[in-house]
Amino acid sequence: MTDVISSARDTREVVLQTKNLKVHFDGENSEGKKVKIRAVDGVDFTLHKGEIVALVGESGCGKTTLARVFSLIYKPTYGDVTVLGQPLKEAARNERKYYRKVQLIFQDPFASMNSLKRIVHIVGRVVQIHKMAGRGAAVRKRVEELLGHVNLVPAEKFINQFPTDLSGGQKQRVAIARALAVEPSIILADEPTSMLDASIRLEVLNLLSDLRDNDGLAVLIITHDIASARYLSDRINVMYGGRIIEEGPTEKIVSDPVHPYTELLIGAAPDPAHYKGSGHSAVQASSTNAPVDNSIKMVGCRFANRCPHAISRCVDAPIPEYVSKDGDRRAMCILAEKRDDFINPNDPALPGATSYTEEQL
Ligand SMILES: Nc1ncnc2c1ncn2[C@@H]1O[C@H](COP(=O)(O)OP(=O)(O)OP(=O)(O)O)[C@@H](O)[C@H]1O
Numbered sequence: 001m002t003d004v005i006s007s008a009r010d011t012r013e014v015v016l017q018t019k020n021l022k023v024h025f026d027g028e029n030s031e032g033k034k035v036k037i038r039a040v041d042g043v044d045f046t047l048h049k050g051e052i053v054a055l056v057g058e059s060g061c062g063k064t065t066l067a068r069v070f071s072l073i074y075k076p077t078y079g080d081v082t083v084l085g086q087p088l089k090e091a092a093r094n095e096r097k098y099y100r101k102v103q104l105i106f107q108d109p110f111a112s113m114n115s116l117k118r119i120v121h122i123v124g125r126v127v128q129i130h131k132m133a134g135r136g137a138a139v140r141k142r143v144e145e146l147l148g149h150v151n152l153v154p155a156e157k158f159i160n161q162f163p164t165d166l167s168g169g170q171k172q173r174v175a176i177a178r179a180l181a182v183e184p185s186i187i188l189a190d191e192p193t194s195m196l197d198a199s200i201r202l203e204v205l206n207l208l209s210d211l212r213d214n215d216g217l218a219v220l221i222i223t224h225d226i227a228s229a230r231y232l233s234d235r236i237n238v239m240y241g242g243r244i245i246e247e248g249p250t251e252k253i254v255s256d257p258v259h260p261y262t263e264l265l266i267g268a269a270p271d272p273a274h275y276k277g278s279g280h281s282a283v284q285a286s287s288t289n290a291p292v293d294n295s296i297k298m299v300g301c302r303f304a305n306r307c308p309h310a311i312s313r314c315v316d317a318p319i320p321e322y323v324s325k326d327g328d329r330r331a332m333c334i335l336a337e338k339r340d341d342f343i344n345p346n347d348p349a350l351p352g353a354t355s356y357t358e359e360q361l
Contacts, residue, residue, distance in 0.1 A: 012048040012049055012050065012051070013048060013049040014046055014047070014048055014049075014082070014085070015047050015048060015049050015083070015084055015185055015186050015218045016045070016046070016047040016070060016081075016082070016083055016084075016186060016218070016220065017045065017046050017047070017080075017081070017082045018043055018044060018045045018066075018069075018076075018079060018080065018081045018082075019044055019079055019080040020042050020043070020044065020078065020079040020080070021040055021042070021043045021044075021045070021066070021069065021076055021078070021079035021080070021081060022038070022040055022041055022042055022043075022076065022077045022078040022079050023039050023040040023062075023065050023066070023069060023074055023075075023076060023077050024036050024037060024038050024039065024041075024077045024078075025037040025039055027295065029295055035295035036295060036297075037294055037295050038241075038242045038294045038295070038297070039062045039065040039242055039294065040062045040065050040066050040069070040242050041062070041241070041242035041243055041294070042079075042242075042243060043062075043066060043079075043239075043242070043243065043244055044244065045066065045237060045244065047186070047218050047220055048218060049185070049216055049218050050212055050213075050216040050217070050218065051212070051218055051219075051234050051235065052208065052209065052212050052218075052219040052221060052232055052233045052234050052235075053218075053219070053220055053221070053233060053234065053235045053236075053237060054221045054222075054223055054228075054229035054232065054233035054235070054236050054237065054250070055067070055220065055221070055222045055223070055237050055239055056223055056224070056225075056226050056229050056236060056237070056238055056239065056265065057224075057238060057239035057240055057265075058224070058240075059224070060292065060294070061239040061240055061241060061242065061292070062239055062241075062242040062243075062294075063190075063222045063239055064190060064222065066239075067104075067188050067190055067220065067222055069081060069088070070083065070088075070102060070186075070188055070220070071102070071104055071188060072092050072095065072098060076088070083098075083101070083102065083186075084101055084185060084186075096130070099182065100130055100182045100183070100184065101184055101185050101186060102184060102185070102186045102188065103179035103180075103182060103184040103186070103187050103188070104179070104187075104188045104189075104190070105172070105175055105176060105179055105187060105188070105189040105190070105192050106175070106190055106191075106192070107190055107191040107192065107194055107195055108195055109163075109168075109171040109172045109174065109175035110163060110171060112175065113163045113171070113174070113175070114163075115162060115163045115164055116162070117162070117163075118159070118160050118161065118162055119143070119147070119158055119159055119160070119161055119162070119163070119166075119174055120140060120143050120159045120160060122163070122174065122178060123143045123146055123147070123174065123177050123178045123181055124139045124140065124142075124143045126178050126181040126182060127139050127142050127143060127146075127181050130181070130182045132181055132182060132183070140159070142181070143155075143159060143177075143181075144156070144159060146177040146178075146180055146181055147159060147173075147174075147177055149177065149180060150173040150174075150176050150177045150180070150207055151173065151207065152170060152173050152174065152177065158170070158174075167200065168195060168196045168197060168200065169196055169197070169200030169201075169203050169204060172192060172193070172196060172204050173203075173204070173207065176204075176207060176208075176211075180211070180215075184217070185217070185218060186217070186218045186219075186220070187208070187211070187217055187218070187219045187220070188219075188220050188222075189208065189219060189220065189221045189222065190222045191222055191223055191224065192204060192208070192221065193205060193223075193225075193228060194223070194224065194225070201228070202231070205228060205231055205232045208221070208232060209232055221233060225269075226254070226265050226266060226269045227269045229250065230250055230251075230254050230269070233250050234249065234250060235247065235248060235249055235250055235253075236248070236249075236250045236253045236254070238253070238259065238261065238262045238265065240261050240292065240302055240303055241292035241294055241298075241302030241303070242292075242294050242302075243302065243332065244332075245259050245261055245262070245301075245303065245331070245332045245333065246258055246259040246261075246262045246329075246330070246331045246332070246333070247329065247330050247331075248324070248328055248329030248330065248331075249328055249329070252328070252329060253329070254266055258322070258329075258331035258333055258335055258336050258339065258342065259303070259331050259332070259333040259335070260303065260307050260308065260309055260333070260335070261303045261306075261307070298315075299315070299316065299317060299318055300313070300314050300315045300316055300317055300318065300319055301314045301315070301319050301332065301333065309335060311334075313334060314334060319332045319333065319334065320332070320334075320344045320346055320347075321344075321345075322336030322337070322342045322343065322344050323342065323343060323344075323345050324341055324342050325341055325342070325343060326341075329342075
């Protein structure tokens with residue numbers, strides 16, 4: 001985020017941060033020609049302690065790729081990444097230590113669990129590997145505590161069961177218990193509720209919210225579903241074509257979006273008054289047009305070809321990052337110029353500000 005304006009949020013400990021992060025892959029287009037796939041293309045992202053930040057956007061916008069950088073699966077092509085104040089490169093040198101701080105929760109809790117093992121083994125193994133308790137009875141006791149922590153009670157009932165004995169929501173709770181076994185600071189949750197029945201989605205969302213409130217955990221949640229993001233997150237990052245096009249406090253973004261793409265997502269979401277974790281995918285519903293071709297280098301806004309407000313400037317020139325006057329929101333859309341509550345901090349008309357291109361800096 002731009003440094004020109006600070007906000008109250010800035011006083012909290014930053015646990016994950018990227019500056020101008022790019023993750024590009026070598027790939028082929030539909031004609032078999034070699035191309036560069038710009039999965040993440042200049043992302044500034046921040047997550048604070050005790051905060052839930054949602055990353056929303058349609059399929060292929062780069063959400064998972066961004067999370068995979070934090071999960072040490074992909075290396076950045078360019079840009080800075082810091083994790084708990086340490087550059088990612090340094091933090092990643094000791095993977096075991098890294099994964100004690102940063103834990104992952106996946107869409108399909110089953111995929112990461114050995115169905116032939118009992119819950120005590122599945123969770124206890126992590127406790128043992130990371131030496132989070134002594135041996136034998138101490139490990140079992142710790143597993144019971146962890147199951148209690150995710151409301152799988154009475155723990156004695158669940159501890160000897162197999163994953164196949166559990167419902168989808170209970171399995172996801174076991175996955176969360178296993179993640180908590182190492183007492184992490186950060187949880188990366190990639191579509192954690194999308195495979196769950198509507199009736200139990202809220203259960204898992206509420207659990208994540210309790211972990212933030214009671215344990216001060218920082219959670220990055222990746223979701224197609226803006227309704228889930230709205231229900232759970234403190235802040236929303238809207239991603240489109242490898243870029244974050246709008247970011248800020250959830251309620252402000254949802255009630256008063258700047259970017260037409262954000263507006264499109266919200267318009268397609270179910271009415272929150274009726275929201276019971278229905279799983280309606282707002283983004284999928286809205287993306288009837290062709291997906292973004294992220295192999296094409298674009299100067300301007302990637303949404304321009306779908307945007308009813310686009311003018312030539314949107315395509316031909318870099319879009320400035322507009323910031324709200326209270327410093328708490330940013331949007332990459334020229335429509336921000338029409339609003340009294342946003343400024344372009346690099347506007348040469350502002351006192352003390354000088355405008356530079358990235359190449360000049
Ligand atoms: N390992 C890879 N090699 C080549 N291209 C990749 C690789 N991983 C992702 N991509 C491409 O990068 C772009 C972003 O993919 P990504 O999975 O991050 O999107 P997403 O928003 O998470 O989508 P989804 O919600 O469907 O998972 C897509 O065009 C995808 O095809």
